[in-house]
Amino acid sequence: MAITSIKNLKEFSTVNERFEGAHLLCPGCAHSMIVRELMNATDDNLVIATNTGCLEVSTAVYPYTSWDTSWIHIGFENAATAAAGAEAMYKARKRKGTLKDPDAPVKFVAFGGDGSTYDIGFQWLSGAVERGHDFTYICLDNENYANTGGQRSSATPIGAHTTTAQAGRVSYGKKQKKKDMVAIMAAHGAPYVAQLAPNKWKIMAKGFQKALETEGPCFINTVSACTTEWKFDPKDTIHITDLATDTLMFPIYEIIDGHELNILYRPKNVLPVEEYLAAQGRYKHLFKPENKHVIEKIQKDINDFWEYLQRREEARV
Amino acid sequence: MKGVLATDRRGVRELGAEELVGWDEVTQGVVLNSFDIELENVAHIPPEERPYSDFNSYTATVASWRVIKPVYNRDICIDCQNCWVWCPDTSIISRDKQMLGIDYDHCKGCGVCVEVCPTNPKSLLMFAEAEDPEAALAKWPEKKKKEKK
Numbered sequence: 258m259a260i261t262s263i264k265n266l267k268e269f270s271t272v273n274e275r276f277e278g279a280h281l282l283c284p285g286c287a288h289s290m291i292v293r294e295l296m297n298a299t300d301d302n303l304v305i306a307t308n309t310g311c312l313e314v315s316t317a318v319y320p321y322t323s324w325d326t327s328w329i330h331i332g333f334e335n336a337a338t339a340a341a342g343a344e345a346m347y348k349a350r351k352r353k354g355t356l357k358d359p360d361a362p363v364k365f366v367a368f369g370g371d372g373s374t375y376d377i378g379f380q381w382l383s384g385a386v387e388r389g390h391d392f393t394y395i396c397l398d399n400e401n402y403a404n405t406g407g408q409r410s411s412a413t414p415i416g417a418h419t420t421t422a423q424a425g426r427v428s429y430g431k432k433q434k435k436k437d438m439v440a441i442m443a444a445h446g447a448p449y450v451a452q453l454a455p456n457k458w459k460i461m462a463k464g465f466q467k468a469l470e471t472e473g474p475c476f477i478n479t480v481s482a483c484t485t486e487w488k489f490d491p492k493d494t495i496h497i498t499d500l501a502t503d504t505l506m507f508p509i510y511e512i513i514d515g516h517e518l519n520i521l522y523r524p525k526n527v528l529p530v531e532e533y534l535a536a537q538g539r540y541k542h543l544f545k546p547e548n549k550h551v552i553e554k555i556q557k558d559i560n561d562f563w564e565y566l567q568r569r570e571e572a573r574v
Numbered sequence: 575m576k577g578v579l580a581t582d583r584r585g586v587r588e589l590g591a592e593e594l595v596g597w598d599e600v601t602q603g604v605v606l607n608s609f610d611i612e613l614e615n616v617a618h619i620p621p622e623e624r625p626y627s628d629f630n631s632y633t634a635t636v637a638s639w640r641v642i643k644p645v646y647n648r649d650i651c652i653d654c655q656n657c658w659v660w661c662p663d664t665s666i667i668s669r670d671k672q673m674l675g676i677d678y679d680h681c682k683g684c685g686v687c688v689e690v691c692p693t694n695p696k697s698l699l700m701f702a703e704a705e706d707p708e709a710a711l712a713k714w715p716e717k718k719k720k721e722k723k
C-alpha cells in the first residue's frame with residue numbers, strides 16, 4: 258500500500274486532499290478532521306461507505322458531493338454491509354478477471370456514527386467483521402445521535418444531558434455507562450482494533466495506516482467532539498479533545514489480534530475529569546451539589562479502566 | 575404514481591421536475607461524478623489541476639456562514655501546519671510544506687486554526703468578516719511576554 262509520509266506535519270501536509278470543503282458540517286465539527294486525516298493517510302484508491310448521520314447528510318447534499326473518491330451512501334444500519342459488499346464484489350471480479358486495472362491498490366472503508374455503530378448498525382458490523390471482509394470500519398463517536406437532534410446512544414457517557422436522557426429536577430442525565438465497543442470488536446478477533454483521537458494527529462494517522470495495511474476487518478473508534486450537542490465554542494474542538502485524552506476519559510490504545518493491548522498515549526499530567534466536564538454544556542448540571550456523586554463515579558470509572566488497560570498491556574494476553 | 579427523476583448528469587434531464595412515472599421507472603439512487611472526466615489516481619493530482627465537475631462541493635461556497643474570519647500573517651508563521659491538519663473545512667492552503675493562506679470560499683470561520691497556532695503572537699487571528707485584511711494586519715498585536723493560563 259502506498260502510505261503518505263507522516264514523519265512530521267510538514268511532510269504530511271504535502272498530500273493532495275480528497276475531501277473537499279463546502280460540506281455542511283457545523284463549523285468546528287471533528288467529523289471532518291477525522292475523515293480528512295483518514296483520506297490523507299494513504300494515496301491508494303478508496304471505496305468509502307457512509308451511512309446516515311451528520312457526516313453523510315452534510316457531504317452529499319444534492320447536487321453536491323465532497324468526496325473525490327468512490328463513495329456510497331447507504332441506510333443507517335449498513336455502512337459495514339456496503340463496504341463488505343463492495344469488497345466481496347471487488348474480490349470476485351478480480352478472480353474472474355473483469356477488473357479494468359486489477360493491480361490498482363484499493364482500500365475499503367466504512368464510516369458510521371456512534372448511533373449506527375454502537376446501536377442500530379451493530380449486528381451488521383458484527384456480521385461483516387465475523388465474515389472477515391478486508392475493510393476498515395471507523396466510528397465517529399460523538400456520543401449521541403447528533404443528526405437527529407442529540408438523542409442518547411449506548412455510547413453516551415453516564416451523566417451527560419441528551420434530549421432523550423435529560424438532566425433536570427429528577428434526573429442527572431443518562432444513567433447508564435458507555436458501552437465498551439472497543440472490547441466488543443476485539444472479542445470478534447479482529448486483527449486490528451483501536452481507539453484514537455484527532456488531537457493526537459500522528460498517533461491517529463499511524464493507526465489509520467495500520468488498519469488500512471492490515472488484511473481483514475479492522476475497527477477504530479475515534480472521539481469526535483461535537484460542538485453543537487456537547488455545547489462548546491466551535492473554536493475549542495481540539496482543546497476539548499485534549500481534555501478528553503488528558504483526563505483519560507478517552508484513553509488511546511490498540512488491541513492486536515483480539516488480545517495484544519498497547520497503550521498509545523500516556524498523558525504526562527493526568528487531569529481531573531472535572532476539567533473536561535466543566536468545559537461542556539452537556540455536563541453543566543453535574544456541578545450542582547446533589548450531583549457531586551456522579552462526578553465521583555465518573556472519575557472512579559476512569560481510574561478503574563486505566564488500571565485495567567495497564568494491567569492488560571502488562572499481561573500481554 | 576408520482577416520482578422525481580434524477581440522473582447522473584445535471585441538465586440531461588430536467589431535475590426536480592415532477593412527472594408521472596411508474597414505480598419501476600424511478601431512478602434507483604443518484605450518481606454524482608466528482609470530476610468531468612474519469613480520473614485515476616486522484617491522490618496524485620493537485621487540486622489546481624483537477625477537472626472538478628459542477629457536482630463537486632469544491633465548486634460551491636459556504637463563505638456566507640461566516641461572521642468572523644481568520645486573517646493570516648505570513649511574517650510570523652513558521653509553517654508548522656497545525657492549522658492545516660486540524661481545519662475541518664479543508665480551507666488552509668498548504669503547498670510544498672508552506673502555508674499559503676486561507677480558502678475563503680470554504681472557510682466557515684470556526685476559529686480552530688487560530689487556537690492551534692503556536693506562534694507568539696499568533697500568525698492567525700479572528701477579525702470581523704467585513705474587516706479589510708490590510709487593516710487587520712496593521713492591528714496585529716505585539717509579542718506577548720508570558721501567557722497566563
Ligand SMILES: Cc1ncc(C[n+]2csc(CCOP(=O)(O)OP(=O)(O)O)c2C)c(N)n1
Pocket residue numbers: 309310311312332333334369370371372373374377397399401402403404405410
Ligand atoms: C433505520 C433508521 N432509523 C433512524 C433514522 C434517523 N436517523 C438519521 S441520522 C440519525 C442519527 C445518527 O446518529 P449517529 O449514528 O451517532 O451519527 P451522528 O449524526 O451523531 O454523526 C438518525 C436517528 C434513520 N435514518 N434510519
Ligand code: SF4
Pocket residue numbers: 281282283285286287288311315399403404482483484485486
Ligand atoms: S451536530 Fe455535531 S457531529 Fe453533527 S455536524 Fe454539528 S458538530 Fe458535527
Ligand code: SF4
Pocket residue numbers: 285643644660661662663664665666676680681682683684685686687688
Ligand atoms: S476558521 Fe475554521 S474553517 Fe476557517 S480556516 Fe480556520 S480552521 Fe479552517
Ligand code: SF4
Pocket residue numbers: 650651652653654655656657658673687690691692693696697698
Ligand atoms: S498554525 Fe500558525 S504558524 Fe503554523 S502554519 Fe498555521 S499559521 Fe503558520
Ligand SMILES: [Mg+2]
Pocket residue numbers: 370371372397398399400401402403
Ligand atoms: Mg453520533
